[in-house]
Amino acid sequence: xxxxxxxxxxxxxxxxxxxxxxxxxxxxxxxxxxxxxxxxxxxxxxxxxxxxxxxxxxxxxxxxxxxxxxxxxxxxxxxxxxxxxxxxxxxxxxxxxxxxxxxxxxxxxxxxxxxxxxxxxxxxxxxxxxxxxxxxxxxxxxxxxxxxxxxxxxxxxxxxxxxxxxxxxxxxxxxxxxxxxxxxxxxxxxxxxxxxxxxxxxxxxxxxxxxxxxxxxxxxxxxxxxxxxxxxxxxxxxxxxxxxxxxxxxxxxxxxxxxxxxxxxxxxxxxxxxxxxxxxxxxxxxxxxxxxxxxxxxxxxxxxxxxxxxxxxxxxxxxxxxxxxxxxxxxxxxxxxxxxxxxxxxxxxxxxxxxxxxxxxxxxxxxxxxxxxxxxxxxxxxxxxxxxxxxxxxxxxxxxxxxxxxxxxxxxxxxxxxxxxxxxxxxxxxxxxxxxxxxxxxxxxxxxxxxxxxxxxxxxxxxxxxxxxxxxxxxxxxxxxxxxxxxxxxxxxxxxxxxxxxxxxxxxxxxxxxxxxxxxxxxxxxxxxxxxxxxxxxxxxxxxxxxxxxxxxxxxxxxxxxxxxxxxxxxxxxxxxxxxxxxxxxx
Amino acid sequence: xxxxxxxxxxxxxxxxxxxxxxxxxxxxxxxxxxxxxxxxxxxxxxxxxxxxxxxxxxxxxxxxxxxxxxxxxxxxxxxxxxxxxxxxxxxxxxxxxxxxxxxxxxxxxxxxxxxxxxxxxxxxxxxxxxxxxxxxxxxxxxxxxxxxxxxxxxxxxxxxxxxxxxxxxxxxxxxxxxxxxxxxxxxxxxxxxxxxxxxxxxxxxxxxxxxxxxxxxxxxx
Numbered sequence: 001x002x003x004x005x006x007x008x009x010x011x012x013x014x015x016x017x018x019x020x021x022x023x024x025x026x027x028x029x030x031x032x033x034x035x036x037x038x039x040x041x042x043x044x045x046x047x048x049x050x051x052x053x054x055x056x057x058x059x060x061x062x063x064x065x066x067x068x069x070x071x072x073x074x075x076x077x078x079x080x081x082x083x084x085x086x087x088x089x090x091x092x093x094x095x096x097x098x099x100x101x102x103x104x105x106x107x108x109x110x111x112x113x114x115x116x117x118x119x120x121x122x123x124x125x126x127x128x129x130x131x132x133x134x135x136x137x138x139x140x141x142x143x144x145x146x147x148x149x150x151x152x153x154x155x156x157x158x159x160x161x162x163x164x165x166x167x168x169x170x171x172x173x174x175x176x177x178x179x180x181x182x183x184x185x186x187x188x189x190x191x192x193x194x195x196x197x198x199x200x201x202x203x204x205x206x207x208x209x210x211x212x213x214x215x216x217x218x219x220x221x222x223x224x225x226x227x228x229x230x231x232x233x234x235x236x237x238x239x240x241x242x243x244x245x246x247x248x249x250x251x252x253x254x255x256x257x258x259x260x261x262x263x264x265x266x267x268x269x270x271x272x273x274x275x276x277x278x279x280x281x282x283x284x285x286x287x288x289x290x291x292x293x294x295x296x297x298x299x300x301x302x303x304x305x306x307x308x309x310x311x312x313x314x315x316x317x318x319x320x321x322x323x324x325x326x327x328x329x330x331x332x333x334x335x336x337x338x339x340x341x342x343x344x345x346x347x348x349x350x351x352x353x354x355x356x357x358x359x360x361x362x363x364x365x366x367x368x369x370x371x372x373x374x375x376x377x378x379x380x381x382x383x384x385x386x387x388x389x390x391x392x393x394x395x396x397x398x399x400x401x402x403x404x405x406x407x408x409x410x411x412x413x414x415x416x417x418x419x420x421x422x423x424x425x426x427x428x429x430x431x432x433x434x435x436x437x438x439x440x441x442x443x444x445x446x447x448x449x450x451x452x453x454x455x456x457x458x459x460x461x462x463x464x465x466x467x468x469x470x471x472x473x474x475x476x477x478x479x480x481x482x483x484x485x486x487x488x489x490x491x492x493x494x495x496x497x498x499x500x501x502x503x504x505x506x507x508x509x510x511x512x513x514x515x516x517x518x519x520x521x522x523x524x525x526x527x528x529x530x531x532x533x534x535x536x537x538x539x540x541x542x543x544x545x546x547x548x549x550x551x552x553x554x555x556x557x558x559x560x561x562x563x564x565x566x567x568x569x570x571x572x573x574x575x576x577x578x579x580x581x582x583x584x585x586x587x
Numbered sequence: 588x589x590x591x592x593x594x595x596x597x598x599x600x601x602x603x604x605x606x607x608x609x610x611x612x613x614x615x616x617x618x619x620x621x622x623x624x625x626x627x628x629x630x631x632x633x634x635x636x637x638x639x640x641x642x643x644x645x646x647x648x649x650x651x652x653x654x655x656x657x658x659x660x661x662x663x664x665x666x667x668x669x670x671x672x673x674x675x676x677x678x679x680x681x682x683x684x685x686x687x688x689x690x691x692x693x694x695x696x697x698x699x700x701x702x703x704x705x706x707x708x709x710x711x712x713x714x715x716x717x718x719x720x721x722x723x724x725x726x727x728x729x730x731x732x733x734x735x736x737x738x739x740x741x742x743x744x745x746x747x748x749x750x751x752x753x754x755x756x757x758x759x760x761x762x763x764x765x766x767x768x769x770x771x772x773x774x775x776x777x778x779x780x781x782x783x784x785x786x787x788x789x790x791x792x793x794x795x796x797x798x799x800x801x802x803x804x805x806x807x808x
Contacts, residue, residue: 049801051770052793054749059673061804070680073693082693085680191779234773245772359785363767364774398778403748403767418646418731418740419724427652430765431785456682508692 001292003302009033010291010305012274012320015098016561017547017568018311019256020156023226024572026259026266029580033265034303036272036293038312039095042253047243053402057241062102064092069458071315075470075506077332077447083456083464089508090345090515091241092313096270097252099313099515100561104240104367104399105216105249107159108558109150111378112143112179117554121389124379129389131474135342135446137553140525140534140587141570143179149566151182154214156565157250158222158230160368161185161214175211175372177380187218190233192398195360195434196370199396202492208375213395214562215368216250226259237400239367249367271296275462277308277324279541288326288544294460307575307583310521310546317550318450318520319465327531327540332447338531339521340450343469344442344555346516349479349504351394351438351486354495355411359431362406365398376485377557378441388477392440392557394486401431409433411497436489438482438501439514443474444554450520469507476504516560518552533587535574536567542585545571593625594636594662626663629670630702635709636662641716643743645723653764661746664755668742669702671805676700701738708735750793752803762790770796 009025011018014037022035055061064070064087072081093099113120118136121129130136163184164174189212192200203210217233224230233248247254260266272293279288290304310317321327321339328337373394375381383389408417408426416422453466471479483501490498524530527539536551538544547568549560556563574586628636640662649655656662668674681698689696699707711730715723730736746755748762750769756762762769768788777786793801 048797052750055804065678066680067678083680193778194782234775235778358783361781361786364778404745407744420648420650424652506692510694
């Protein structure tokens with residue numbers, strides 16, 4: 001083991017949260033900062049050649065290589081976990097920028113009551129309405145405290161959209177159910193393609209309140225407060241699973257890296273696979289000393305640091321704490337420990353697949369171009385007579401349909417799936433098929449958690465992370481409810497045939513949901529039920545912070561990136577303004 | 588090293604196709620030329636390639652609705668994929684123990700690589716390319732729930748609609764069938780127009796769109 005000279009700050013992971021923290025600390029302080037990224041470097045030029053559906057969307061060339069490291073999964077503690085041999089239900093990123101390079105860029109805020117889910121739900125419906133095995137918690141932060149940081153995140157990325165609640169004033173055309181916002185979106189909504197426009201008209205005719213998806217694929221050229229300019233989106237349709245070839249879609253490499261590269265106090269080391277957080281409690285109780293990593297040549301290295309940020313995505317943040325024996329692992333049977341608890345995976349179902357008479361020109365769009373209906377999100381509708389809690393958002397995205405992934409979808413009336421009849425129907429329907437998706441909350445349950453797998457190992461010999469997760473009655477009933485509503489909207493759009501979602505069975509590792517996995521190192525008001533305080537500071541080790549959706553006690557129907565960035569900003573402020581002056585617990 | 592095998596086809600039957608010679612030089616064969624072409628194979632034997640070509644063209648036939656797997660060069664695409672990192676499971680977790688009979692919601696849990704699944708599956712299709720179409724369909728019906736068939740069907744769709752640099756979708760014949768324009772750099776002026784009407788720009792390949800010789804991942808290793 002080689003020991004390097006100590007640095008002030010080490011950041012594990014070079015994605016959205018790691019690079020945002022590096023930018024903030026690097027620009028606002030003179031601290032020496034090292035970012036350790038397991039994957040390779042990236043630059044805009046790489047993406048000119050990646051508009052290839054096969055290599056990127058189907059073979060997943062930008063993602064974490066499952067041959068080296070994956071996770072195992074079981075539906076309940078009584079089942080034997082099996083490895084995800086190929087990623088499909090979620091797609092972890094790798095390399096500088098992480099999954100923030102190949103995301104879609106959908107950028108909604110969470111509803112205010114998400115942050116106080118336990119107290120709000122109990123207050124409104126009583127404790128008996130909550131599922132028996134739930135482990136729903138309050139976050140220890142309110143929406144009002146987070147609002148300014150949401151605004152900063154939206155300005156950083158230049159989000160396109162339309163406000164629905166400007167400082168309490170309801171605004172037509174925006175999401176009237178959203179929490180109050182202090183400012184209008186930085187750029188106007190994206191252009192609206194045919195399929196999404198049809199959905200908007202139908203939803204309006206039904207009395208709903210459709211609004212343009214808040215998009216990190218901006219509608220026009222945008223210069224952010226750091227002075228970084230990006231071109232407007234050209235709707236080429238290559239967002240999800242691709243980097244943007246013109247740098248229009250907000251990505252860590254095109255808005256954070258340009259600032260970081262000007263700072264001499266920040267270094268990004270690629271090919272650095274972090275193995276452990278080093279803490280020997282005998283000498284310096286309550287502090288970590290740095291991290292160990294394996295570099296691309298296989299050399300083991302100890303990087304001492306005064307301050308450590310874990311920013312390596314939900315699963316790896318949790319796994320590193322478990323491998324490093326930092327904090328007590330959660331054990332649902334004994335109901336002790338906290339590390340690994342409250343695993344959730346934002347549910348996304350193809351609620352209604354619609355077949356039209358007319359062509360849709362679906363190849364045009366962006367990952368975040370489309371329309372949302374939030375009339376059945378969270379608790380904006382009354383659940384008193386309903387057999388489930390919470391809700392979701394209906395989306396009609398025009399995200400650029402590509403042929404390998406989309407060819408072959410035919411109405412249920414077509415019985416074959418190969419041969420002449422199928423080919424002819426599939427050719428006919430190829431550009432006449434649209435989809436209303438329903439993105440919902442997945443409640444937190446006591447028996448959904450993460451620990452280390454007793455059997456399977458990664459390429460370096462470390463145990464894989466084991467996920468225990470499934471869908472429950474609440475999710476099944478919510479999915480049924482959403483499917484019924486989506487069918488009504490599809491009919492109002494004039495679809496000639498509609499295939500409804502077949503219903504949720506067990507968690508299926510082969511069906512893409514979202515790459516929105518939360519929990520494992522959750523924040524909260526007390527070390528008894530959480531790993532972090534609401535400043536994302538470890539309860540036990542005051543110089544260890546854990547960034548990202550691993551800190552979320554439960555998910556919301558809103559995609560996590562805006563909330564992740566908002567909390568990262570809040571932690572950066574707390575570290576610069578308070579922790580550096582007095583390195584102790586911030587809570 | 589095994590004997591180098593070739594797939595011999597009449598140029599007319601495969602439309603125009605980009606062929607990689609052994610030194611990876613690209614040459615274009617036109618449907619207008621009447622002579623046969625010999626395409627170097629990377630994984631299949633010649634008889635295997637003929638069987639795969641015949642099976643793929645029952646899955647995606649050439650018929651009155653337009654060209655199919657034969658014209659697109661699907662068998663050539665599959666040959667290259669199997670020889671490349673995908674065929675050898677370079678991105679799949681392959682540590683045991685393997686649970687061959689795991690429930691479907693855990694995905695494919697077996698040990699065999701795509702190369703091995705094809706080699707094994709093709710044993711059931713001996714002389715398949717000599718059968719009449721109706722007999723071929725009957726034979727495929729018997730195996731349509733096997734992993735081999737599911738892979739073959741998926742690979743056939745990939746070979747129909749991939750970028751032509753991968754060896755399939757020759758002359759962008761698949762994209763023309765469905766009106767897909769390929770990697771088009773900008774739809775800015777059209778994205779909110781053409782409501783209810785087909786808008787069908789002429790397809791371009793990635794090499795045409797970028798003006799660069801992009802290398803597909805199967806050629807990198």
